[in-house]
Structure formats: C-alpha cells, structure tokens
Amino acid sequence: MDVPAIDEALEKLPSHEATYRRLRDMVLFGELAPGQAVTIQGLTEKLESGMTPVREAIRRLTAEGALEFQDNRRVCVPRLTAAQLEELAFAKLALEPHLTCLALRNATPQSIAHVAAIDAELDTAIAAGDVSGYLRHNYRFHFAIYDIADAPILTAIAQSLWLRFAPSLRVVCGRIGTDNxxxxxxxxxAxxxxxxxxxxxxxxxxxxTQGIQQVRLALANGKI
Amino acid sequence: MDVPAIDEALEKLPSHEATYRRLRDMVLFGELAPGQAVTIQGLTEKLESGMTPVREAIRRLTAEGALEFQDNRRVCVPRLTAAQLEELAFAKLALEPHLTCLALRNATPQSIAHVAAIDAELDTAIAAGDVSGYLRHNYRFHFAIYDIADAPILTAIAQSLWLRFAPSLRVVCGRIGTDNxxxxxxxxxAxxxxxxxxxxxxxxxxxxTQGIQQVRLALANGKI
DNA sequence: CTTTCACATATATGATCAAAATTAAACGGG
DNA sequence: CCCGTTTAATTTTGATCATATATGTGAAAG
Incomplete structure (x- = not known):
C-alpha cells in the first residue's frame, strides 16, 4: 500500500484536476509569494497544460481565496492585511480545534500511528532546517487528522483557510528559519x-496561535 | 446614483462573471433542488452563455460547495446528509454571530436604516407567503450586515455556508410555508x-438555530 | 445477462477577438 | 537642453468560441 509517485498519480486524473492540484500545492508550499502575479500563459508552460484547464484551476483557487482577481482582470496571490489576518485567526481558532477533536470519534491506533509518522517526518525537516519540508509535512499532519474526522465541509473550509494563510507563513519561515x-x-x-x-x-x-503570532509580528513590521 | 437594473448591471461584467452570479442565485434562491443535476449544455441555453463561461462558473461554485462533482463527471446540487448538516450548523454558529457583531464597529444610522428597510421587504414577503421573496430578502438582510462588517474573508466563508444550506432550506420553506x-x-x-x-x-x-432546526426535522423525516 | 453500438455529455485544443500593459515617441514647461 | 507628462504604437494577456476527442450512458441485439 505504498503511495505512487506524485506525477504518476496525477497522470490518471483529468487535466483540469491535475492542474488544480499542482497550482494549489504551489500556493500551499511556497512557490508563490504574497502579491505575486500569475498569468494563464505562464502557467500553461510551467504546468504543461492547456489554457482551459489552467483557467478552470484558477477559478477554483480564486473561489477558495488562494488567488485573487485584480480590478484589471489579472490574477495574483493575495497579500494579507492586518485586518484580514485577524479574520483568519478567528476562523482558524473557531473551526480547526473543533475539527481536530472530531477526529477522536473515528481514530484508531492505526490512524493515530499514521499521524505520528508524519510528525516524525516533520521533526526531521525541522532539524534539517528544511523550510519547504516543514510546510509540506505540517500541512499533511493537520489534514491527516481532518481526514480521520471525516467532516468534508469543515475540512473544505479549513483548506481554504490554509490556502489563504500559507503564502504569508512561507515568508515568515524563510525569515526566522524552522527553529522558532x-x-x-x-x-x-499524545x-x-x-x-x-x-x-x-x-x-x-x-x-x-504560535503560527498566527509569527505572521502577526512580521506583518506589523512590514516584512510581508 | 441610482442602482441599475440587474440585467443591465450584468451586461457590463465579463460573461463568466455574469454567468457565475446567475447560477449562484439559482442555487441560493431555489431554482435548483438538492440532488438536481445540471449539464453544461443545459446551462448555456438557460443562461444564454457560451460553454467556457459556464464551465468556469461551475468550477467556482463547486469550489464553494454549491455544486458537486459526481464520480462520473456529472455535476449536481449536493444533497445534505445529517452529519453534513451538523457540520454546517457548527460552522454557521461559530462564525456568523461573530461576523454580525463585527458590523457594530462600522454601523451608522444610515447603514442600519438600510438593513431595516430590507427587513421590511422581508416582512412583506412573509405576509404574502412569498417563499422566493423570503429566501431572497433573508439573504439580503444578513449579507447587508456582513457588508457593514467589512470582513471579506469571513463573508466569503459565510457565502459558502449559505450556498450549501440554501437548497435544503428552500425545500423546507416550500413545505411549511413562510409562517413558521x-x-x-x-x-x-433593535x-x-x-x-x-x-x-x-x-x-x-x-x-x-430556528432555520437549522427546521431543516434538521425535515431531514430526519426523509423529506429532503 | 452480456456485449455492442449509437448517442449524449464532458474534456481539451487552438484560433480569434478584445482589452490592458508596456514601450516608444512626441510634446511642452522649466 | 533636460525632464516629466502625455499620446500613440506594439505586445502581452485575457475572454470567448468552434471544434475535435474522449468518456460514460442507455438501448438494442445476441
């Protein structure tokens, strides 16, 4: 029951779905910075996809808050304002602890072991100062728990919150390293x-709260 | 500074945006029932739009939870399970009362009067037994307050929650009328x-809570 | 009951049109 | 003469459509 290689798994999906996932991961794991513009044509080359799948992926991610239309019909990664960060902080704290606790209903020793295994990978990334690995495994850790919770609507909202939060967190990670x-x-x-x-x-x-506070500080200092 | 007619306002938008809004309103205000299938071709005719704009509108609404891909690549309005209704109930109560209270920061006598005016229209619809008008003005009431709150992220999440909730609420309204x-x-x-x-x-x-409870009862009785 | 074939539908491409940004050129004030 | 602003031309990019391909559905035949 090994996980197939990423590209191999994506091959079997419709192009618009594979394109969506690749672009989503670019937002989640730090290939796109807050404020960065994306173009359709640029993405067709980078993601080796046609224009239609790229456009549809952009629509979906825009609806999830990962991308943003500008007035001039260009698309970019949103830059958080202080007020928006507080909205995110409220929503994350209002939903995600609850969603995590829902997982206890369905948790088994096996599923908990899976979460623990991801945590071990996360620790390795932290020890190695691997920012990209930190972001990736931190996401995997929390959403492995959400998978156990089996609450698709709350998980979808959490996904949207992470998509909005990730680019700013990436900037902070790059500045302060993985230690703090x-x-x-x-x-x-436990x-x-x-x-x-x-x-x-x-x-x-x-x-x-710790993650939010790090972003809050960076934002207050104009570092984002 | 008068508001232009709806169709007139939509004319000035890109087709994919106008199509999105029309389709969204169909979900919000009861033209589409839970479980109902939608086809791209059917929507191109109904919304007088091309295939590409319709596809993009569907992608956006799918990301917002208003529509749902099935395993075969058809699209339909999701049918809520009891568990999903409880997810919705939790999220609505966790976010929307707070979001409403945020409006108090920015409320002016004028903006409150605007909300009150919508409430008057809502009462008229209730008195007339106008289910469609009830749904429409109820939505307008709450989102007029959210506009005042000026919290775009929380408002976007609330929008997604309403899109998921509306089709079921529509069914309930049709059964019990507007009185209850x-x-x-x-x-x-006040x-x-x-x-x-x-x-x-x-x-x-x-x-x-009242609205959720009505849907909960109908769902328990298999009426949705 | 299974297989096959025809139809309906979704997916994806590339071409075409329209809009906006960028660059280049012209102009005018200091 | 120089610099900043405006205006015009170019190029990039987005929006939409028509069409070709692929997939799934359902009905008819074996």
Missing part, C-alpha cells in the same frame, strides 16, 4: 492516544 | 440601533 516555528504536535499525538479531547484542543490552539 | 420560518430580525435591528452586541449575537443565534 510552532510544533505542539507531539502533545497533540492527547489523541489518550483520547483526551481537552488536551488535544489545547495543543492545537497553541500550535495555531 | 425564523425571523429574529426585528430584535437584531440591538444594532442600541449598539448592544450581546443582544445582537443572541438574536442571530436564535435566527440561525
């Missing part, structure tokens, strides 16, 4: 093993 | 005038 980044994951895994909802909620709240 | 539908709007307007955040939050919580 949030990692309450060990506590979270709470899952103990089936302790309160401790799990607290770990996730602290994890998110 | 939630209307804590008078209390909400709370806004009094700048009373606690009363405002309470009015909105009760308003949403």
């Amino acid at each position: 980044l949030p990692d309450q994951h060990t506590e979270a895994v 709470a899952m093993r103990a089936n302790d909802a309160d401790a799990l909620r607290q770990a996730i709240i602290e994890d998110m | 539908l939630p209307d804590q709007h008078t209390e909400a307007v 709370a806004m005038r009094a700048n009373d955040a606690d009363a405002l939050r309470q009015a909105i919580i009760e308003d949403m």
Whole structure:
C-alpha cells in the first residue's frame, strides 16, 4: 500500500484536476509569494497544460481565496492585511480545534500511528532546517487528522483557510528559519492516544496561535 | 446614483462573471433542488452563455460547495446528509454571530436604516407567503450586515455556508410555508440601533438555530 | 445477462477577438 | 537642453468560441 509517485498519480486524473492540484500545492508550499502575479500563459508552460484547464484551476483557487482577481482582470496571490489576518485567526481558532477533536470519534491506533509518522517526518525537516519540508509535512499532519474526522465541509473550509494563510507563513519561515516555528504536535499525538479531547484542543490552539503570532509580528513590521 | 437594473448591471461584467452570479442565485434562491443535476449544455441555453463561461462558473461554485462533482463527471446540487448538516450548523454558529457583531464597529444610522428597510421587504414577503421573496430578502438582510462588517474573508466563508444550506432550506420553506420560518430580525435591528452586541449575537443565534432546526426535522423525516 | 453500438455529455485544443500593459515617441514647461 | 507628462504604437494577456476527442450512458441485439 505504498503511495505512487506524485506525477504518476496525477497522470490518471483529468487535466483540469491535475492542474488544480499542482497550482494549489504551489500556493500551499511556497512557490508563490504574497502579491505575486500569475498569468494563464505562464502557467500553461510551467504546468504543461492547456489554457482551459489552467483557467478552470484558477477559478477554483480564486473561489477558495488562494488567488485573487485584480480590478484589471489579472490574477495574483493575495497579500494579507492586518485586518484580514485577524479574520483568519478567528476562523482558524473557531473551526480547526473543533475539527481536530472530531477526529477522536473515528481514530484508531492505526490512524493515530499514521499521524505520528508524519510528525516524525516533520521533526526531521525541522532539524534539517528544511523550510519547504516543514510546510509540506505540517500541512499533511493537520489534514491527516481532518481526514480521520471525516467532516468534508469543515475540512473544505479549513483548506481554504490554509490556502489563504500559507503564502504569508512561507515568508515568515524563510525569515526566522524552522527553529522558532510552532510544533505542539507531539502533545497533540499524545492527547489523541489518550483520547483526551481537552488536551488535544489545547495543543492545537497553541500550535495555531504560535503560527498566527509569527505572521502577526512580521506583518506589523512590514516584512510581508 | 441610482442602482441599475440587474440585467443591465450584468451586461457590463465579463460573461463568466455574469454567468457565475446567475447560477449562484439559482442555487441560493431555489431554482435548483438538492440532488438536481445540471449539464453544461443545459446551462448555456438557460443562461444564454457560451460553454467556457459556464464551465468556469461551475468550477467556482463547486469550489464553494454549491455544486458537486459526481464520480462520473456529472455535476449536481449536493444533497445534505445529517452529519453534513451538523457540520454546517457548527460552522454557521461559530462564525456568523461573530461576523454580525463585527458590523457594530462600522454601523451608522444610515447603514442600519438600510438593513431595516430590507427587513421590511422581508416582512412583506412573509405576509404574502412569498417563499422566493423570503429566501431572497433573508439573504439580503444578513449579507447587508456582513457588508457593514467589512470582513471579506469571513463573508466569503459565510457565502459558502449559505450556498450549501440554501437548497435544503428552500425545500423546507416550500413545505411549511413562510409562517413558521425564523425571523429574529426585528430584535437584531433593535440591538444594532442600541449598539448592544450581546443582544445582537443572541438574536442571530436564535435566527440561525430556528432555520437549522427546521431543516434538521425535515431531514430526519426523509423529506429532503 | 452480456456485449455492442449509437448517442449524449464532458474534456481539451487552438484560433480569434478584445482589452490592458508596456514601450516608444512626441510634446511642452522649466 | 533636460525632464516629466502625455499620446500613440506594439505586445502581452485575457475572454470567448468552434471544434475535435474522449468518456460514460442507455438501448438494442445476441
């Protein structure tokens, strides 16, 4: 039950879906910076896709808040204002701790072990100072838990929140390295093993609060 | 500074944007029932638009949860499960009362009067038993407040929640008429005038809870 | 009941048109 | 004469459409 290579898995999907996922990952894992413009033609070359699939991927990501129409019908990665960051902070704290706790209903030793394995990969990336790996495994950690929760609507909203948050977090990571980044994951895994909802909620709240605070500081200093 | 007629306003937009808005309104205001299938070709005729704009509108609305891909590549309006309704209920109560209260920061006598005017139209629709008018003005009421709140990210999430909720609410309205539908709007307007955040939050919580409860009952009875 | 074939539908391409940005040139004030 | 502004030409980019391809659906035949 090994995971097939990424490109191999994408081959079997319709082009618009594969294009969407590749572009989404570019936003999530730091290939696109806040404020950066994207063009349809540029993406057709970079993603080796036709114009129609690229346009549809852009529409979807725009609807999810990962991209933004400008007045002049160009598209770019949104730059967060301080007010918008507070909106994100509220929504993340209002939804994601709850969503994480929903996973306890369905968690099994196997599924918890899977989450723990991702946490181990995350620790490796942190130790190596691998910013891109940190972002990728941090995302995988939280959404592996959301998969267990089996709550598609809340997970979709969380996805949108991460898409809006990721580019700014990427900038912060690049500045401060991986050492000072949030990692309450060990506590979270322990709470899952103990089936302790309160401790799990607290770990996730602290994890998110730390990340938000880092972005808040960078934003206040005009570094984003 | 008069508002142009709706069709006139849509004329000036790119076709894919106008198509998106028309299709969105069809979902919001009850022209499409839960489970109903939509085809690209059918929409090109109904919306008098080309194939490309329709496809892009469908992609956007799918990302917002208003439509859903099926395993075969057809598209339909999602049918809520009981579990998904509870997800929606949680998210609505976690976000929308807060978002409503944010409006108090920016509310002016003029903007409150505008909200009150919509409430009057809503009452007229209720008195007339006009289900479509109820849905439309109820939406306008809440989103007029969200406009005042000036919180684009939370408002976008609320939009997605309404898109997911509306088709089921439409079914309920058609069954029970307009008399038993939630209307804590008078209390909400009064709370806004009094700048009373606690009363405002309470009015909105009760308003949403009533609507959710109606859908919950209908869903439990298999009427949706 | 399965296979096959025809039809309906979705997917994807490339061409064409329209709009906007960019560059280049012309102009005028200092 | 120089610099900033405006205006015109070029080029890039986005929007839309017509069409070709691929896929899934359903009906008819074996």
